[in-house]
Every structure is written in C-alpha cells, then in structure tokens.
Amino acid sequence: MKIGDSIIIGRMGQQPMHLTDTSIDPQHGTLRKTGSDTYQIEDNNSSKGIFVFGMRIKRKTIKEDAPIFIGTFKTNVKQLLTDCQNINLEDVWRDYDYNKRKWDRYSMYVNSIRLLTPIITTMLTQVVGQNVIVSATVLVTIMVIAIVVGEKVLEKKNIALATLNTKMQAEYVCPHCHRFLGFIPYKVLKQKKYCQYCGIPLK
Numbered sequence: 781m782k783i784g785d786s787i788i789i790g791r792m793g794q795q796p797m798h799l800t801d802t803s804i805d806p807q808h809g810t811l812r813k814t815g816s817d818t819y820q821i822e823d824n825n826s827s828k829g830i831f832v833f834g835m836r837i838k839r840k841t842i843k844e845d846a847p848i849f850i851g852t853f854k855t856n857v858k859q860l861l862t863d864c865q866n867i868n869l870e871d872v873w874r875d876y877d878y879n880k881r882k883w884d885r886y887s888m889y890v891n892s893i894r895l896l897t898p899i900i901t902t903m904l905t906q907v908v909g910q911n912v913i914v915s916a917t918v919l920v921t922i923m924v925i926a927i928v929v930g931e932k933v934l935e936k937k938n939i940a941l942a943t944l945n946t947k948m949q950a951e952y953v954c955p956h957c958h959r960f961l962g963f964i965p966y967k968v969l970k971q972k973k974y975c976q977y978c979g980i981p982l983k
Contacts (some may be wrong), residue, residue, distance in 0.1 A: 781861065786812035788824075789850065789860060796863040797958060803828045811857065817844045820859045830850065845946055855958070856950055864955040869982065873966035875947045882884025883937045883944075890933045956980040 781787070787794040790808035791801075805826040811822045821829045822839040828851035832840050842848065842859040949960045957978035961969060974981055 781813040783813050783815065786810055789821075789899060790824075790826075795860045797855070797860050798864070799850070799853065800957075801851060801853040804853055808850055810861075811860065814841060816844070821848065821857070826851070845950065847917060853958075859950045859953070859958070862951070864953055864958055867951060867953070867955060869961070869969065870966045872948070872951045877965070879944055880941065883940055887933060887937050890930050912915070926969060954978060954980070954982065967981075 786802045787810070788807050789795045789799075789952075790801050790806050790977045791804050792806035793808065795801065804892065805824070805828070808828075809824050812822070814820050818841055820841045821837070823831060823837065829836045831837070831849040832842055832846065846862075847854060878976050880921070894928070918979055919942060923954050928970070948963070952961050953959060954961060954975040954977060957975060959975070959977045961975070966967055967980060972982075
C-alpha cells in the first residue's frame with residue numbers, strides 16, 4: 781500500500797490475508813495508510829467491533845505491528861497485509877532462532893567480562909603498585925564501567941528480543957487459520973504435520 785491508499789478489511793475484504801473467523805463481518809472495516817509505518821483503521825459499523833489495546837474504536841491511527849482485534853480475531857496490520865499462504869515457516873523460524881542465539885551469545889560474553897572484572901582489577905592493582913588510593917581508584921573505575929556497559933547491553937538485548945518476538949508472532953502463523961504456532965522449532969512442527977488449532981496440514 782502507498783500513503784493515501786485504503787482497502788476494505790473483512791471476510792470479503794481486499795486484504796491479502798484470508799479471513800474466515802465468523803466474528804468478522806464481510807466488510808468489517810477500512811484500513812488506510814497514513815505514513816511509512818502508520819495506518820488508520822475504521823470500523824464500518826460492524827456487529828462485533830474493532831478493538832485496539834482493549835478499547836472498542838470507531839477510527840484510530842495505529843502502528844503496523846500494534847495488536848488489534850477484529851471481532852474476536854487477534855491480528856495486526858502487518859499480518860493483514862501479508863498473504864499467509866506465501867510465508868515460508870522454515871525461513872521464519874531460522875531467522876528468529878539465528879537472531880535470538882546471536883543476542884544470547886552477546887549477553888553471555890558481556891556477563892563473562894563482568895565476572896572477570898575482579899580478577900582483571902586485582903592484576904592491574906598489582907601492576908600499579910601498593911598505592912592504596914591509586915589501586916582503589918582503578919578498582920572503582922573498572923567496576924563502574926563494567927556495570928554501566930553490562931546494563932546497557934542487557935537493556936538493548938531486551939528491546940531487541942521484544943521486537944523479535946513481536947515479529948515472530950506476526951509471521952510464524954498457520955497459513956490456514958492464521959493463529960500463532962508458538963515458539964516451537966520448525967522441525968517439531970514438521971513432525972506434527974498438522975496445525976494444533978485448525979487441524980489442517982502445514983506445508
């Protein structure tokens with residue numbers, strides 16, 4: 781969609797994602813692109829309504845990954861504009877697993893450095909000599925740096941993982957009922973073969 785474009789969403793809507801939930805009207809609402817990642821969603825006097833952050837709305841501007849309920853069906857704009865039939869679940873899982881492991885390794889390295897800080901500090905104070913003031917200054921400086929850097933890395937990791945999990949929940953979905961398949965490795969899903977919600981075989 782381009783900025784200014786609008787589509788009807790519903791069981792007989794124009795969105796790429798096929799909607800079959802009975803709580804969704806044939807032409808439930810209207811979606812209009814208002815910015816690079818913002819959209820305006822409007823309720824077309826539907827029977828079950830549209831909810832954003834638990835509040836029934838008539839018209840509201842939202843981000844593409846903001847959770848919304850169309851009737852009782854949970855989704856987001858990014859998911860609505862994606863044809864789930866064309867999603868490669870193996871690629872989605874591989875990308876998620878790779879990035880999660882990367883952040884886990886990164887934080888493990890930082891924690892290792894924090895654990896080694898006292899040893900490094902002791903060695904440096906021995907090199908500096910027996911000057912108590914200098915040794916104490918070196919110790920405090922290194923400890924403060926380790927704590928500050930460690931906290932910043934953990935904060936960055938938490939934000940990255942939250943974003944990663946949100947993306948995963950929007951893309952790692954059954955191509956038939958569009959429900960999130962859980963944080964289950966693709967190999968396990970492949971062995972089960974069927975969606976745990978609708979019972980239709982997964983591709």
